Amino acid sequence: MSGSSGQCLCGAVKIQGKGAPDIGSCHCEMCRRWHGGPAVSVGFEGGIEITEGKANVGWYQSSEWAERGFCKTCGSTLFYRTLDGAYWMGETGSFDLPEGLKINRHYFIDQKPDYYDVKDDAKKLTGAEVMAMFASDGAE
Ligand SMILES: [Zn+2]
Ligand SMILES: [Zn+2]
Structure with missing residues (x-):
């Protein structure tokens, strides 16, 4: 299975994404506080x-259902x-991702601030649409 390796800035944490990557960007207030800006995140079909x-990984529980x-x-x-x-x-x-990837979603x-623009053709979901998507996936 193909994949991408990665690491944190200092190299103490090394990671491997397995299979094809799928990039999404989140503009919610929590992600922006956590990242210091909009999040551009990546999932892998075979997991991480x-x-x-x-x-050396610290975990912060940011909601009733997720941690960072x-x-x-x-x-x-x-x-x-x-x-x-x-x-x-x-x-x-x-991650050391292959060239040519684009944000898919x-x-x-609707929580994006005015000081940056999103002008690509990727699908744009509101918070309500995201919550509905997770609810239908069975995730809470
Ligand atoms: Zn580090
Ligand atoms: Zn978010």
Whole structure:
């Protein structure tokens, strides 16, 4: 299975995304606070594995259903995942991704601030549409 390797800024945490990557950008207020700006995240069809430095990953539970992972040494933003582990996204900046990839979806477009624009052709979902999508997936 193809994939992409990655790491945090200091290299203490090494990760592997398995299979084809799928990039999405989230504009919700929580993601913007966590990232310091809009999130451009990546999921992989075969999931993500922490291959080195698992103990160096700190987890912050950001909602009743999800937590966010970061490197305890350099503070790099690394992961967003549901508590049941069914949905696990990494960050595009962490991975050595192949050239030519594009953002496939924008989430919470209705929470996007005015100071940047989104002008690509990717699908744009409002917060309500995102919640409906997760509800139909069986995730909470
Ligand atoms: Zn680090
Ligand atoms: Zn978000």
